[in-house]
Amino acid sequence: MAASLIGTSARTALRSGASATQRAAGVAGLTFARGKATLPDLPYDFGALEPSISGKIMELHYKNHHQTYVNSYNQASEQLQEARAKGDIAAQIALQPLINFHGGGHLNHSLFWENLAPKSSGGGEPPSGALSKAINETYGGLENLQGKINTALAGIQGSGWAWLVRDKQTGDISIKTYANQDPVVGQFEPLLGIDAWEHAYYLQYQNRKAEYFKAIWEVINWKTVEKRFSA
Numbered sequence: 001m002a003a004s005l006i007g008t009s010a011r012t013a014l015r016s017g018a019s020a021t022q023r024a025a026g027v028a029g030l031t032f033a034r035g036k037a038t039l040p041d042l043p044y045d046f047g048a049l050e051p052s053i054s055g056k057i058m059e060l061h062y063k064n065h066h067q068t069y070v071n072s073y074n075q076a077s078e079q080l081q082e083a084r085a086k087g088d089i090a091a092q093i094a095l096q097p098l099i100n101f102h103g104g105g106h107l108n109h110s111l112f113w114e115n116l117a118p119k120s121s122g123g124g125e126p127p128s129g130a131l132s133k134a135i136n137e138t139y140g141g142l143e144n145l146q147g148k149i150n151t152a153l154a155g156i157q158g159s160g161w162a163w164l165v166r167d168k169q170t171g172d173i174s175i176k177t178y179a180n181q182d183p184v185v186g187q188f189e190p191l192l193g194i195d196a197w198e199h200a201y202y203l204q205y206q207n208r209k210a211e212y213f214k215a216i217w218e219v220i221n222w223k224t225v226e227k228r229f230s231a
């Protein structure tokens, strides 16, 4: 999948020099330090996505929600290692839902931050090249794709995500929704994810989630999507 593991040196390099666009396109998914998952660097300031997403939401979403997924995933991973060491298969199986939920939460949010960019760094600029061609061929244009993703988002009952994905075998792109924090794994690769959990918008949009789904397109980083599509 597009997400990959990067080491300390790569993160340091990213912190020290790369532009926001390079960082957003180049960083992918999970980061680890000494075998533990860690919160990835956010490639822009909390308030940089306003007015589409308020700085307060970004701060809470990143520092509280995402951090909790990281912490809980690490805790479940440690328990899994202990169960493995003991040869306790039942305990290992019992931990899988926690690994899926918190590991998925960490992976999904890591990909999500990279899917966003301030307008000053290219947020909202339409895709080009092979991705643009695939969107036109599959959906008849970017606006149609956005409309279909927004419809998918609106149809999510409870918490979940909508993703533009690529089939690993056929290369075709399609829209999928996932419940809770179920990650995009297996047959499909995640290209673009939009968080439909209430914590992603409620502080700013309350129950007007359609406004959030509309506004977020203003800060979508299509360069990241292109990069994942071409990987």
Ligand SMILES: [Fe+2]
Pocket: 061, 065, 109, 195, 197, 199, 200
């Ligand atoms: Fe979230």
